[in-house]
Amino acid sequence: MSGGVRTALLSALLLLACRETLAPWDEVDLSYAVKVEATADYVRWWNELEACSGLSRDIRSVQFYVIPNSDSVSVGSESYWGYWIRDGNKIVLAGNWATNEKLVKHEEMHALLQDGSQPTTYFNGLCGDLSYPNG
Secondary structure, X not given: OOHHHHHHHHHHHHHHHOOOOOOOHXXXXXXXXXXXXXXXXXXXXXXXXXXXXXXXXXXXXXXXXXXXXXXXXXXXXXXXXXEEEOOOOXXXXXXXXXXXXXXXXXXXXXXXXXXXXXXXXXXXXOOEEOOOOOO
């Protein structure tokens, strides 16, 4: 798949993922997910987001999950590379995308805002372009 097509597809999927988040945790398929501690990169990226956004929240309040060897996170009948869930402040990442800075920051911004929407000020403004990861 060409870079342009992949970027367009990824952008479309992230926009869908950023609609109002699902309340029931069981809508997200975590059958293969592993709960992980925030990596040094996750913490550094979180700190960068706090600095540029002016928002502040303890990263320890976020529960991170990774689905190993996976390209997607299943949410009902849909699939995403990453997903933030309000209930329990959880970030779920497809394992093959779990080290992608832009994707992780995108989901972390949702956790900082505690909002599933994508306000331009935060997703394409103060902290740069977080609207889609470069894969």
